[in-house]
Amino acid sequence: MNSLVKQTSNPRGRILCIFGFLLPLILLVQTSYAGSADPDVIAVIKKARDYIGEESTLKSVKSLRFKGTITNASGDSGAIDIHLKAPYKQLQVLTGDEVVQEFGLNDYEAWKKVYRMDDPDQYNLVPSNPDQLKRVRANTYENLNFFSSDTNYQRKLDYLGQETVDGELVDKVKVTYGSIYYIRNFKVSNGQLLLTQIETGELIKESGELEVDGIRFPKTLVSLIDGEEVHRIEFDLIEVNPELSESLFTQPALPGLRKK
Numbered sequence: 001m002n003s004l005v006k007q008t009s010n011p012r013g014r015i016l017c018i019f020g021f022l023l024p025l026i027l028l029v030q031t032s033y034a035g036s037a038d039p040d041v042i043a044v045i046k047k048a049r050d051y052i053g054e055e056s057t058l059k060s061v062k063s064l065r066f067k068g069t070i071t072n073a074s075g076d077s078g079a080i081d082i083h084l085k086a087p088y089k090q091l092q093v094l095t096g097d098e099v100v101q102e103f104g105l106n107d108y109e110a111w112k113k114v115y116r117m118d119d120p121d122q123y124n125l126v127p128s129n130p131d132q133l134k135r136v137r138a139n140t141y142e143n144l145n146f147f148s149s150d151t152n153y154q155r156k157l158d159y160l161g162q163e164t165v166d167g168e169l170v171d172k173v174k175v176t177y178g179s180i181y182y183i184r185n186f187k188v189s190n191g192q193l194l195l196t197q198i199e200t201g202e203l204i205k206e207s208g209e210l211e212v213d214g215i216r217f218p219k220t221l222v223s224l225i226d227g228e229e230v231h232r233i234e235f236d237l238i239e240v241n242p243e244l245s246e247s248l249f250t251q252p253a254l255p256g257l258r259k260k
């Protein structure tokens with residue numbers, strides 16, 4: 001879940017924000033080259049997945065929805081609504097006092113849309129660049145697949161050994177997509193994810209718990225840079241396998257092409 005935070009905190013590119021379009025032939029064939037990680041990684045991942053829920057339950061997940069509140073370091077807050085649908089569809093909606101920001105992904109199209117609540121027909125639209133698209137596709141896969149142990153030439157897993165984090169002994173696993181990576185820190189005792197580090201240096205901490213349809217989700221995600229809190233997300237609603245219309249993930253028309 002923690003990758004959601006990265007997306008909200010970094011609109012250039014998961015929450016958690018995101019996102020050209022010729023790059024991804026390499027990603028198109030991702031699942032057809034799927035393999036397995038080394039035994040150390042597989043053992044850690046299995047424990048982490050067992051902590052979250054039963055294997056059959058995790059494999060049955062095809063869509064997710066998260067609703068909650070996002071608060072920045074200054075105490076300003078807004079609503080956040082996240083829709084995820086396999087294999088690579090995502091829509092995040094951040095609603096402030098006056099302005100709405102939408103971050104969308106539809107396989108190989110990704111964008112940021114900004115408008116005022118009192119005038120939604122007038123908006124700015126910024127398509128993603130290839131690096132942003134690659135990150136949000138990676139985030140979407142990670143959030144829908146619950147620490148999958150599948151590997152291929154695009155997604156690699158490495159076991160980095162054990163370390164003590166916040167007084168807990170953890171197993172460290174690095175998930176790499178080219179220049180993008182996530183270092184996951186799982187409690188040795190039960191497999192719970194405590195902390196994720198991404199290549200920018202941002203840290204994402206998980207705490208609390210919401211259990212939905214037999215799956216454990218974090219209640220709170222806190223994003224930190226250089227030890228300072230950037231923002232936190234508190235979820236109050238999570239849905240597993242909701243019906244999500246394909247129209248949610250359609251890239252809006254460029255403003256100059258809109259019908260009058």
